[in-house]
Amino acid sequence: MHTDSGLKKMLSANIEIRDYLAGLIKQSRLKQNERLPSERELVEQFKSTRITVRDALSKLESEGLIYRSNRRGWFVSPPRLEYDPSSRVNFYLLAEQQQRTPATELISQKRIKGPQVARTTLAVAADEKLIELVRLRSLDGRPVLYEFIYLPESRFPELMKKDLEGSLTTLMQRDYNVEITHEDNRICVSAVYDQVADALSHINGAPCLEIRRIRYEGERKAVEFDIEHWVHSAIELRIPSH
Template identity: 40%
Template structure:
């Protein structure tokens, strides 16, 4: 086991974090300060920080600094439980912010996911979700317009699943989803305060209503240190 400069820095920071000297959301010293502290260059410090970021121990906010990661949220994409409810069960505080709503024709990506042709009118709802004040999840919901008349006049900051049931009598009886480690598209990076192209965990979900008809799809982009997907075949 070689004791490189890099592993020294990683070890030192990791130790302080796990020992609880640095607590969740605490800001680390700046890259410049750390490079002086360890008598090395900013590049080496940055390599160490990126490595810890990969481990999920720290995260960064663009041009704001590096911070200690809170514990991961346990998330089951198959469960029908609402986001705010799920977060509260884990003793954390959730917030949802509506970013934009628009009605368009399905673009290539959406047409494929929704299994419709490109002339189909759809609604796109973009929302940003925070846990304990930190933006961790960018969600793009994509509804087949025909099935949701007047949905845009509703309150869209809560659970859409709930809205579907209350206003339209649609119950999600089946969902299909993909999980893929990916890079943040620029509009997502902006909303999550990531640098363009940083890593995110992308989850694409498709929901079907009780009669088996495809109803909507969803693109979730998670900060990779914020979440742990957790599934049990027996509910």
């Protein structure tokens, strides 16, 4: 008996479909942000079923080659935004440096107790409220980032009267004299649900790139805690060192 280890595997149907679409994309027969054929059209073309077609599409989604827009269809991903989380370049500047059009929508602003992890991180007193900002950021009209920002109210009085759709770093510096000395970023693959999934035009449980950030002024004083959920195909992190 020999084993198959040296032989090529049979292509399964979903890989065939994936390879076909990946080919179209790589040859630019499908251009960036162009819609793919509908799932039912692909079913016909490949004499297959929607389960199999959707398997192929979700593989392409995992790779970042395509993205979905809820109930509208599947689209070819544009190049990823290169993002160095440790740099102080803000979102607008970053996007424009890479010939993209940024936009920010403030989804909500609240004075709340906030999640325990934020309270602990920011070391606020038991009776102190946090300010929670929820923002949705887009590139060329496509939502790519849903973020929660927590700030200690005591350090930022009157914050909620300001313009909160621009660069927070700039605002903090200008109006509150905050100088960020260092930060701590944690990055992992996670999943989005409910309002986050909806806003990013994703399904419940779709993978995302999650960045949790703590910003400090001075050695130990945390003044900002963020949780960012990125559409994973929209971003590539770049971490230079030393």
